[in-house]
Amino acid sequence: MSLYESLISKIENKEAVIGVVGLGYVGLPLAVEKAKAGFKVIGFDVQQRRVDQVNQGINYIGDVVDEELAEIVKSGQFVATTDYARIAEVDAVAICVPTPLDVYQQPDTSYVESSSNEISKYAHEGMLVVLESTTYPGTTEEIVRPALEAKGLVTGETVFIAYSPERVDPGNKQFKTKNTPKVVGGITENCTKVASTLYRNVLEGDVYEVSSPAIAEMEKIFENTFRHINIALANEMAILCDKMGIDVWEVIDAAKTKPYGFMAFYPGPGLGGHCIPIDPFYLTYKAREYNYHTRLIELAGEINNGMPEFVVNRMMHILNEDGKALRGSKITVLGVAYKKDIDDVRESPVLNILTLLDKQGASFTVVDPYVKSFRSCDRVVETVELTEDLLKDSDLVLITTDHSDFNYEMIAQHSPVIFDTRNAMQGVEKPNKYVKL
Secondary structure, eight states: OOHHHHHHHHHHTTOOEEEEEOOSTTHHHHHHHHHHTTOEEEEEOSOHHHHHHHHTTOOOOTTSOHHHHHHHHHTTSEEEESOGGGGGGOSEEEEOOOOOBOTTSOBOOHHHHHHHHHHHHHOOSSEEEEEOSOOOTTHIIIIIHHHHHTTTOOBTTTEEEEEOOOOOOTTOSSOOTTTSOEEEEESSHHHHHHHHHHHHTTOSSOEEEESOHHHHHHHHHHHHHHHHHHHHHHHHHHHHHHHHTOOHHHHHHHHTTSSSSOOOOOOOSOOOSSSTTTHHHHHHHHHHTTTOOOHHHHHHHHHHHTHHHHHHHHHHHHHHTTTOOSTTOEEEEEOOSSSTTOOOOTTOHHHHHHHHHHHTTOEEEEEOTTOSEEEETTEEEEOBOOOHHHHHTOSEEEEOSOOTTSOHHHHHHHOSOEEESSOTTTTSOOOSSEEEO
16 A cells, blocks of 8 residues: 555544644644544644643634533543654644744745744654645745655655645634635645545535645635735725715615625725735735736735724814814724634734824723733733723724624713724714714
8 A cells, every 4th residue: 555545544534643733823723623523633832831721621712612622632632732753643734833924024934934844854754744824826845845855755655745725714603614615735636635635534615626736825815815905995995985075884885785796895994814914915025036016916005004094094183173182182992803703913903003093192092802901002001891981081982893792882872982993883873973984
């Protein structure tokens, strides 16, 4: 039996031991699903605190069910470690580490590089390695493959390498890791088949095979660039509608009645999260290698990145109408998470808004039922409870995240001025001074 056939057999019989490198928003849910599917799973992370929490059955990711994590840890089906030497025990490993931008807006692939190098130290024949981190086309071939082949392994024969982009939408009630379709592209046909077999034995969603890792890498960036550009269009429409005295939200509601040719995207205070604000710039970076300038993507980035400043300027005008300056005003900010009903503040546009408010001399208080504290303006900011007195004492209440937990009737009743950047109060009786983005 060949190594390819042996690995396929191990996977189908649930005898394969699976490794997951990176136990964050992507890696932990994936590790849990693999363990629930009947595989022995070893999770790897450089943060000792995360490893300790997992091994105690303590969950720290919103999309993971607390009881499910506790159960698979207690049964011994899932264990976490900082010791990469245990890679030698696994038959397949998924790399789910961050791929941020550096201070120059250039891709930072250092986490992928270090993970690949650590895996290569303990890699063995008959092993599958899948990169899941979002990155530019060519990363799997340029970083992961050389690291493993330096060990003397032969891609497609003694080691199987593929790319399968993560598709995680924190807070989505309908689509989770388990039922979201998966795209898989291996370096060789055997690589694709081994990776696809693993995912089909773990997930309920369809597994769609493509011809190469580069196709899968580009597909992922295209997904998020599509959203990035269309959100920019919605934001630009919001700016124009404001100048023209038109309600952009009503415009979008009317447009989406068309049953074809239109997909509704909505404006907001800016982009946040680990994907949409970052991924398109991986593509613009790679495009320079081919002497191509991605004008539309970069323009969309300018529009989206400019929304926090637009929001603060609007606040100035709203306060001016009541004879107040932004400097010295008390601003209550409702929501710091980048989207509703989650605790994730990564790349949240609210952080930029707070920085601008601080520079303008405004004082702010932040309310977020999902976030206890966060870092902004060179300090740790503690969130507070939403109360009637807090609202009444505000010069302006700014809604930046449309959490379901907020009592919008109370907000409407006790806030002197409301600036709603999310159309969160749709259907709620509005106060006299209510402004929408």
